[in-house]
Amino acid sequence: MLKENQNSGFSLVETVLSISIFLVTIVLLLAMLGPVLSSLDEVKESDEISTIVESLNSYLQSNSSLAVNGSNFDLIYEAVKSKGFATIYIYRSFVSEKSPNVQLSIGFSRKETTSSIQMERSAKIYNFNNAAGPIYRAILTNSPHMPKQYYRDRGRSANPRYYLTANREAFKNNFLSLEIALYSNDQEPEFIDSIQLKDILKKKPIVTYFTVINR
Numbered sequence: 001m002l003k004e005n006q007n008s009g010f011s012l013v014e015t016v017l018s019i020s021i022f023l024v025t026i027v028l029l030l031a032m033l034g035p036v037l038s039s040l041d042e043v044k045e046s047d048e049i050s051t052i053v054e055s056l057n058s059y060l061q062s063n064s065s066l067a068v069n070g071s072n073f074d075l076i077y078e079a080v081k082s083k084g085f086a087t088i089y090i091y092r093s094f095v096s097e098k099s100p101n102v103q104l105s106i107g108f109s110r111k112e113t114t115s116s117i118q119m120e121r122s123a124k125i126y127n128f129n130n131a132a133g134p135i136y137r138a139i140l141t142n143s144p145h146m147p148k149q150y151y152r153d154r155g156r157s158a159n160p161r162y163y164l165t166a167n168r169e170a171f172k173n174n175f176l177s178l179e180i181a182l183y184s185n186d187q188e189p190e191f192i193d194s195i196q197l198k199d200i201l202k203k204k205p206i207v208t209y210f211t212v213i214n215r
Helices: 012-060 072-083
Strands: 085-094 102-109 131-142 151-153 162-164 175-185 207-214
Touching: 012 085, 012 102, 012 175, 012 207, 072 085, 072 131, 072 162, 072 175, 072 207, 131 162
Parallel strands: none
Antiparallel strands: 085 102, 085 131, 131 175, 151 162, 175 207
């Protein structure tokens, strides 16, 4: 007696069910992968900020001369006192127009002024055409972590709040205490350097910290 052939293939219901399970698995994997990628981006950004802060601190404490007729301390003091704050830019730049190699560029705003100290031309950034990524703007202001006879507190609504009042010759402290706020700016064809402090402060800094400049 002949046996009836049995169909060994999948039924339509089984096929649809298998596809549904597969799609749910993919969705769950993507949901798990999202936080991992986000975490990697955060780690990368954190490392970048740490590098920028370390480079800025090294620049401020550098032994290389930033001033023509004075010390680096004299220059930074005069720059902050001149208008209540000083601006320094830090960014990665191409070595040349035809080179893919990248270096770290750092320097004061080309509009930075002081009352009596002449700044070296090499200590300023004059254009950002060679930028290879975000341009970081560091705003240096006086902090209250020093004797009160050297500065004035203009109140919470003032920008900057703490203003140096003592002439550099009368400043007898061995260090200048600064607050540094770091802002990130996307690379643009023409980066705007001449922007008022009140407009800069409308954005939230990516990091704010205190440091000291030793004589």
